Amino acid sequence: MRGMDVVVVGAGPAGLCFARALAGRGLQVGLVEAQPRQALAAAAFDGREIALTHASRQTLEQLGLWQQLPASEIAELRDAKVLNGGSPFALTFASERTADQPLGWLVPNHLIRRAAWQGVQDQAGLHLFDGRKLQSLRADAQGHVVTLDDGSQLHARLLVAADSRFSATRRLLGIGAQMRDFGKSMLVCRMQVERDHRHTAWEWFGYGRTLALLPLNEGQASAVVTLPPRQIEQLLAMDEVAFGQAITGFFEHRLGQMQPVATPQAYPLVGVYAHRFVGSRCALIGDAAVGMHPVTAHGFNLGLASAQRLAQGILDQQRRAADIGAEGMLARYERGHRLASRPLYEATNAIASLYTDDRAPARLLRAAGLRLAQGVAPFRKVIASHLTQRVA
Secondary structure, three states: OOEEEEEOOOOOHHHEEEEHOOOOOOOEEEEEEEOOOOOOHHHOOOOOOOEEHHHHHHHEEHHHHHHHOOHHOOOEEEEEEEEEOOOOOEEOOOHHHOOOOOOOEEEHHHHHHHHHHHOOOOOEEEEEEEEOOOEEEEEEEEEEEEOOOOOOOEEEEEEEEEEOOHHHHHHOOOOOOOEEEEEEEEEEEEEEEEOOOEEEEEEOOOOOOEEEEOOOOOOOOEEEEEOOHHHHHHHHHOOOOHHHHHHHOOOOOOOEEEEEOOOEEEEEEEEEEEOEEEEEEEEOOOHOOEEHHHHHHHHHHHHHHHHHHHHHHHHHHHOOOHHHHHHHHHHHHHHHHHHHHHHHHHHHHHHHHHOOOOOOHHHHHHHHHHHHHHHHHHHHHHHHHHHHOOOO
């Protein structure tokens, strides 16, 4: 059995960033991942564009990952607007920017994964157990015995689950989760657009579907369409010309003709909130703790914040020569992440519920809510501040 200070299960962005934050600090960190390292090193394009806040950019810079992202693939998010149905009115946030700084930045998900993978290479004390799955767990007084599917065992003073919103590790730890299946799928596809999007993001709550547009460089944009799964399947079955015409029609030709420049991808919409974020010598980060509906585009930012918060707690304990799996430290992590995540999670679900409800009372409330928000400057400032998560 091999002894580790921390064992992380899951080498997605949150798990990799967490491991990078701990690496080279005198700790022995084990990273368990079902995918082989070749797949991690060359993470495939998956259609998803991540909206990074100011706080997330600063974290990635501190980890040395932002510097590895191709500059040509980083698109500024300068403005944002929310539209409702066929109304020409839009709630906008452009006026809340200061010092000519963007609201945020858009970066392809697979490039963040590649940068995070590069960030954990040749780091002292970091051990990758790739191509292996967690088979079983057994708690003891000093931590957890982790058995992998090849029969090998690790002993972790602290076990951290970072293996997606459908986390098998969370289940093995006996931690339940509140799961909300929205009954919809999200289709994402990079499109070439005819008209200038002015680096403005759209969230468009239509009737029967929800649309989003994320502005990219070189006259491209990521189109996001939320529909029942059967309708998504029909879109995926179209050829490029028909697909482009369908997406152009959804956006009512507001950006002219839109043509796909990549293969569209679809994902089920399921929100997850774990009943607990910690247990005895264990913790959850990333989507294993909170899996967000994408309507507020904060899933990655929240997951990165959880990884950074827990890593900081561990390193603080280490500096004091204290127990890195202490109950008090884990309790502080849970309180902090719950305060950061619960209001956002509930607000996101409420927005998703209201703005996908096409009944007459909901339509009236939707329109009234946007106009009220636009007319109250302090409210818009709070929203913009939350969206950008600016840091001093």
